[in-house]
Amino acid sequence: MARVTPRKPVTDANPRDRLLEAAIRLLAAGGPEALQARRLAAEVGTSTMAVYTHFGGMGQLITEIMREGFIRFGRRMEKVPRGDDPVADLLALGLAYRDHALENPQLYRLMFGVTSPGGRQGGKDLALSAVANALPEGQAAFAQLVAVVTRVIEAGPCEEEPASAAAQIWSAIHGYVLLEIAGFFGDDDGVERFLLPLGTKLAVGIGAAPEHAARCARLIGAGRGVP
Template sequence: MSPRESTAKAHPRSRLLEAAIRILAADGPEALQARRLATEVGMSTMAVYTHFGGMGGLITEIVREGFIRLGRRMEEIPPGDDPVVDLLALGLAYRDHALDNPQLYRLMFGVVSPGGRQGGKDLTVAGVGNDLPEGQAAFARLVTAVTRVMEATDTREEEPHSAAAQFWSAIHGYVLLEIAGFFDGDGDPVERYLVPLGTKLVVGIGATPEHTARCVRQIAAARPRAESITEA
């Protein structure tokens, strides 16, 4: 027995969760059914109830895993010398995660809500609405990035928590539109819409347009997935 096979047999809960995420990615939330999931992993439907308390508990864990993966993607942007670069790069990393996992992303934010879980969680208010610390952790990382920009630009007009919520809201709206195909056939939507949006948001936080434009060029030079991004 290979190590991979041994690990899979030792962790039925993990097998069920990974299988559920695969089914979600392939066929959407309506395909998340206990019988199909049990068939996928070679278990009985009772396994879903044993390990998650039912489909509602499983959906919650899928959402939790989505935020864990989002957090990992954001962690790929370590704090550098320029907080404006870091904040813009976080916005692009957020978009990349969503576009790489569109069904999972929609489920994370309650755009779709298969049985057992109420959609819609306010990530910006600790302890209110959102019961997943992984979601709070992702938002906290954004608050930290926004705070660094404000400190570097000596901005005191707005509270960082509020500014971060606005930044998240704007990027989230863009991402949902791109996932839904609103920008298909309209050139590179990242260059045409997301980068100008991010530029306006960062300037609103306190960065100068000239400095932000330089930061965009720096990010473009290091971003293989969007070589055409050259101007803010």
């Protein structure tokens, strides 16, 4: 049937961005299984061919979703305010990391390659070794953590290499977030019971004074408040 309004800019965004936005929205709402070409085409009012003209296929579309996810993630990490106390900054960064991941659980899982629609690896061309090799967007986010860790190490007697220490801290929070997203912690307040104690131990492990780190954790924990 002929369209009634041939020139109808539903949004001012170009079709490619509209597809990407709709894909991220579908992923967040229905999980990876909702990322289907036909459903996506219906969402933006076009046909499945648009996916192939603008992305080349579902695989490359998922790659672009991952890239956009890392960009948003990096921006969120940048927005965390930095103060005079490196230990407090480290804990605050960890909390923001967890908040962002739990606000976008499906996107977070897709970013780290732990899930992908259709079982096929989403971003084969940008590889999963994001920090080590490709994907500059991932490196930018990781660099923020390295910077904060460097300040903690320089303020104390520890001599560990900052990048190595940052990788350890990243491992810990990554595992914590995935377990919380998967529901392994049930109804417990994971931040109070697990994340802040874990962050405190790691901060002390890279040279922070134990009583100082504990005080920072208490302050940050209290600052969260109850909704």
